[in-house]
Amino acid sequence: MANSAQIVAIFAGALILFALGDTAVATDPEFFVQGQVFCEVCRTNFINRLSEPMEGATVRLECRGDNVGNITFGIEGVTDAGGNYKLKATGDHEDEDCQVTLVKSSRLDCQETPSEGWAMQPSSKITITKNNGFHDDIRHANPLGFTKKERDPACQELFKELQINPDSLA
Numbered sequence: 001m002a003n004s005a006q007i008v009a010i011f012a013g014a015l016i017l018f019a020l021g022d023t024a025v026a027t028d029p030e031f032f033v034q035g036q037v038f039c040e041v042c043r044t045n046f047i048n049r050l051s052e053p054m055e056g057a058t059v060r061l062e063c064r065g066d067n068v069g070n071i072t073f074g075i076e077g078v079t080d081a082g083g084n085y086k087l088k089a090t091g092d093h094e095d096e097d098c099q100v101t102l103v104k105s106s107r108l109d110c111q112e113t114p115s116e117g118w119a120m121q122p123s124s125k126i127t128i129t130k131n132n133g134f135h136d137d138i139r140h141a142n143p144l145g146f147t148k149k150e151r152d153p154a155c156q157e158l159f160k161e162l163q164i165n166p167d168s169l170a
């Protein structure tokens with residue numbers, strides 16, 4: 001049976017571990033990367049009034065060092081009903097390339113990933129460091145979107161309105 005000296009020793013050990021854990025949290029900066037995912041129904045390279053926020057889409061935030069394959073951080077998240085995601089990044093990633101990419105669509109009718117334009121993969125680059133003049137811990141990613149195989153018929157109206165020629169879009 002443990003005597004009281006052993007119990008005190010265990011308790012002191014637990015306190016030290018707790019204190020160390022606390023220090024690590026305090027020195028590791030935290031950032032929240034926010035963005036929105038759409039189904040772009042017109043296959044344009046910009047968000048428009050017909051683009052639909054996509055709930056349940058999976059995105060991935062990843063940071064890399066200079067060398068190919070040197071992945072220093074990675075986390076995945078899923079969008080809410082408004083197509084918004086919020087990914088928590090820990091640590092400072094000043095000299096790294098960080099970006100958010102589309103991983104998985106939640107819609108069978110909208111799961112193509114465009115090869116150019118605003119929704120391009122690899123996609124939205126993020127700067128994750130305290131040393132760049134941004135003082136809050138929110139980083140905003142550019143919107144990302146999956147597209148449909150065929151344009152919605154309503155897109156013809158939109159193209160007329162915006163005076164763009166759909167043939168000029170990829």
Ligand SMILES: *[C@@H]1O[C@H](CO)[C@@H](O)[C@H](O)[C@H]1NC(C)=O
Nearest residue numbers: 064065066067070072095096
């Ligand atoms: C990976 O990248 C980080 C950040 O740039 C760097 O500190 C680390 O030395 C790199 N590791 C390798 C194995 O290249």
